[in-house]
Amino acid sequence: MNDPAPLVTDAHERVRDLYRSALGRPRDEVTTPALLLDLATLRANLELMADGMRDAPATLRAHVKVHKSPHIARMQVEHGAIGVGCATVWEAIVMARAGISDVFVINEVVGPEKTRALALLAREADVKASVDDAAQVDELSAAAVAAGSTIGVLIDVDEGMHRCGVTTTAEALPLAQKISQSPGLTFLGLTGYEGHCSLEFDEAKRHAMAREAMAQLTGIAADLAAAGLPCQIVSAAGTGTWGTTSRYPGVTEIQPGSYATMDGHHRGLDPRFGWAVTVLASVISRRSDRIVTDAGSKTVGASHGVLKGWDLEKYRFDEEHSIFLADASVPLTTGDKVEILCNYTPFAISYFEAYHVLEDGKVVDIWPVMPRGPESRWLLDMLERGT
Amino acid sequence: MSSAALTSQPDPASALESAFSTPALVVDLDTFEANVAAMAELLRGTGKALRPHVKTHRTPELARRQLGGAAIGVTCATVGEAEAMVEAGIDDVLVANEVVEPGKIQRLVALARRAQIGVAVDDREPIAALSQAASRVGVTVDVLIDVDVLLHRCGVGSADEAIALAVVVARSPGLRLRGIMGYEGRVRLGDEDRAGKIARAYALMAEVVAALRGADFPVEVVSGAGTSTLREALADPTITEIQAGVYALMEPELLNLGLPFRCAVAIRGTVISRHPGRIVLDIGRRSVGIEYGPPVPIGFAADEIAISDEHTRIAMADPLPALGSRLDMVPGQVRTTFNLHDEVWVSRGGRLIDRWPISARGSSQ
Numbered sequence: 001m002n003d004p005a006p007l008v009t010d011a012h013e014r015v016r017d018l019y020r021s022a023l024g025r026p027r028d029e030v031t032t033p034a035l036l037l038d039l040a041t042l043r044a045n046l047e048l049m050a051d052g053m054r055d056a057p058a059t060l061r062a063h064v065k066v067h068k069s070p071h072i073a074r075m076q077v078e079h080g081a082i083g084v085g086c087a088t089v090w091e092a093i094v095m096a097r098a099g100i101s102d103v104f105v106i107n108e109v110v111g112p113e114k115t116r117a118l119a120l121l122a123r124e125a126d127v128k129a130s131v132d133d134a135a136q137v138d139e140l141s142a143a144a145v146a147a148g149s150t151i152g153v154l155i156d157v158d159e160g161m162h163r164c165g166v167t168t169t170a171e172a173l174p175l176a177q178k179i180s181q182s183p184g185l186t187f188l189g190l191t192g193y194e195g196h197c198s199l200e201f202d203e204a205k206r207h208a209m210a211r212e213a214m215a216q217l218t219g220i221a222a223d224l225a226a227a228g229l230p231c232q233i234v235s236a237a238g239t240g241t242w243g244t245t246s247r248y249p250g251v252t253e254i255q256p257g258s259y260a261t262m263d264g265h266h267r268g269l270d271p272r273f274g275w276a277v278t279v280l281a282s283v284i285s286r287r288s289d290r291i292v293t294d295a296g297s298k299t300v301g302a303s304h305g306v307l308k309g310w311d312l313e314k315y316r317f318d319e320e321h322s323i324f325l326a327d328a329s330v331p332l333t334t335g336d337k338v339e340i341l342c343n344y345t346p347f348a349i350s351y352f353e354a355y356h357v358l359e360d361g362k363v364v365d366i367w368p369v370m371p372r373g374p375e376s377r378w379l380l381d382m383l384e385r386g387t
Numbered sequence: 388m389s390s391a392a393l394t395s396q397p398d399p400a401s402a403l404e405s406a407f408s409t410p411a412l413v414v415d416l417d418t419f420e421a422n423v424a425a426m427a428e429l430l431r432g433t434g435k436a437l438r439p440h441v442k443t444h445r446t447p448e449l450a451r452r453q454l455g456g457a458a459i460g461v462t463c464a465t466v467g468e469a470e471a472m473v474e475a476g477i478d479d480v481l482v483a484n485e486v487v488e489p490g491k492i493q494r495l496v497a498l499a500r501r502a503q504i505g506v507a508v509d510d511r512e513p514i515a516a517l518s519q520a521a522s523r524v525g526v527t528v529d530v531l532i533d534v535d536v537l538l539h540r541c542g543v544g545s546a547d548e549a550i551a552l553a554v555v556v557a558r559s560p561g562l563r564l565r566g567i568m569g570y571e572g573r574v575r576l577g578d579e580d581r582a583g584k585i586a587r588a589y590a591l592m593a594e595v596v597a598a599l600r601g602a603d604f605p606v607e608v609v610s611g612a613g614t615s616t617l618r619e620a621l622a623d624p625t626i627t628e629i630q631a632g633v634y635a636l637m638e639p640e641l642l643n644l645g646l647p648f649r650c651a652v653a654i655r656g657t658v659i660s661r662h663p664g665r666i667v668l669d670i671g672r673r674s675v676g677i678e679y680g681p682p683v684p685i686g687f688a689a690d691e692i693a694i695s696d697e698h699t700r701i702a703m704a705d706p707l708p709a710l711g712s713r714l715d716m717v718p719g720q721v722r723t724t725f726n727l728h729d730e731v732w733v734s735r736g737g738r739l740i741d742r743w744p745i746s747a748r749g750s751s752q
Contacts, residue, residue: 031488031490031491032488032752033751033752034752065696065697088697107659107697108659108660108667110657110659110660110710110711111408111711114408132660132662133660133661135710135711136710158662162665162700163660163667163693163695163698164659164667164698165660282487282488284484284486284487284541285509285540285541287535287539287541287544292485294465294484294751295751297678298723298726298751299751302672302678302723315539316539316540318572319442319722319723320442320464320484320751321541323539334510334512335487335488335512346673346696347672347673350727351727351749351751352749353749372729372749373674374410374674374727374728375408375409375410375411375729377407377408380408
């Protein structure tokens, strides 16, 4: 890994300054609502994944769209990830500037400003993107040629989510041929995300679904190889299916993300990973039958959450408030701090600009969420300026 | 100056177009202004004031354009929002929420040096802390006693509790008791016993007001109501100030109320993938809030809309829009949508004319 560039170090300094009053302070003195990251739990999650991947034939690519944190991404690489997966070209720029050279936008990149950004980034990093349409290939090729760079391209395979992606060899083969003949592009292989499996909480069924998806994915890869277009990379999997998929013959890398930060949904799929990210809230109103906190759907996210360490029934989440039933026997009062365990962490992270990083119950650092996006075209301007 | 020099002048609109990217929020300023004017018309002759809730958009440039006439100041949900509004020059701000952390109380009284600041209370301890802080800085903070009229969230539940708090506020230096607030929340047209719920909420407010006045406490301000209960609030004799905010931008769910407001904001996305019978846009739950339903298509028909973190899958009939086409949809939930963006693009007559910072984005502290 390279050292982080000013884009990242400046953002880090900015949030450290913004939240300097929290630095070195115990958790209970942090202004709320705040996004907390427990460093020990994060490390344990990363080590658990590293252990689990040690004897797997596939490598680990950490998806960063969940946490949008250059700092967490670097730790993932230190724990064995070969690089990162991103949802947007803006995330890829930030991660490359964080010092991670292998960045893969696991998504269709469409629009002149985005292909231009990707092509400029490919001058300074090993950049990959996925496609499911010949028109995208033309756009990427033109952008790479104009920038004098080379972009690695993988074909996106629809493994059952019915979102983006091709479904058959008949669709994939002409695309692979087109990519391999397009200047500025290198055909690298296939990528698929069996996200539909992560809605199945029965483990046996889920893994059977994942194997079915991998049969489709690796089947297309074999067909392409037979046609003279071998796949160097066959990428798939999320936190719900990484164990099976990383050992499926023909899969070369997995791309989970939530294992690092975790949330209620993913703990339902793999409870070995711990809750590293929570939202700190204050009790702002104490009524005889309930407590009201200052963290609602505008901070915890639309999927809401549960209280950590308090077995209180959720009454309701509003935008700026969450309400839990608590009679007089519950020793919580106005001003007390509580942590909320998010049911789906990505939504919470989108609402914050920084993590309060905790170690032994104290704030040891503030890390930026970046790019906050969802649209961060200013990063293209930065690349255009050559800075 | 030669004509060549004239034509080489940069066209600000096309400069904006070329700086645009998706997913992006776009507000149609004509519609927004029409909504603001329609609200002024509704308020005319009622004697009631409007204090638009700016948690709706967290955007000072929009907030400033909602003020004037009966719109005397803004309502905020957080101290951070209040700071952004005062920073933008707005000098009358109500934080319609309980503020209890010492650091936030300090920030609030600091704002009271630059603007008229009001805040809601429902407990003794924060009143004492507010009083101490305000006295130390030498400012006066307006206080409204928060009454739980319907939501079972914050607020006192009875007139007796309100009087007990009024006694404390009245003898607290640095604080001025202005009245009460009671927010009834969103009451949908189809809600069971809608009329009864609203009537009971307003009856409780009237009861608390009468009790406070009976105990010789001043009640100049009775603040409440959102866009969903606007008509009822305008007809209510007790309410003096309306906190509605969504009216200026609107949400599809509220269109059936028959109010003179139209949807003024769109989320604009790009078609990034096409397959038989469906397209995928780069709009997702990390760029649009869906708590009140998925975004609603503008100018195209969708058979089905499925939205995930970064994608919206739209089932639709041929002919499909081309890859790279930009499509607009109305967000189902405006407030959480604005909170996901750094800026809002401004259009008039279909042309981009400006971009404004959502400077209170993430200001939940």
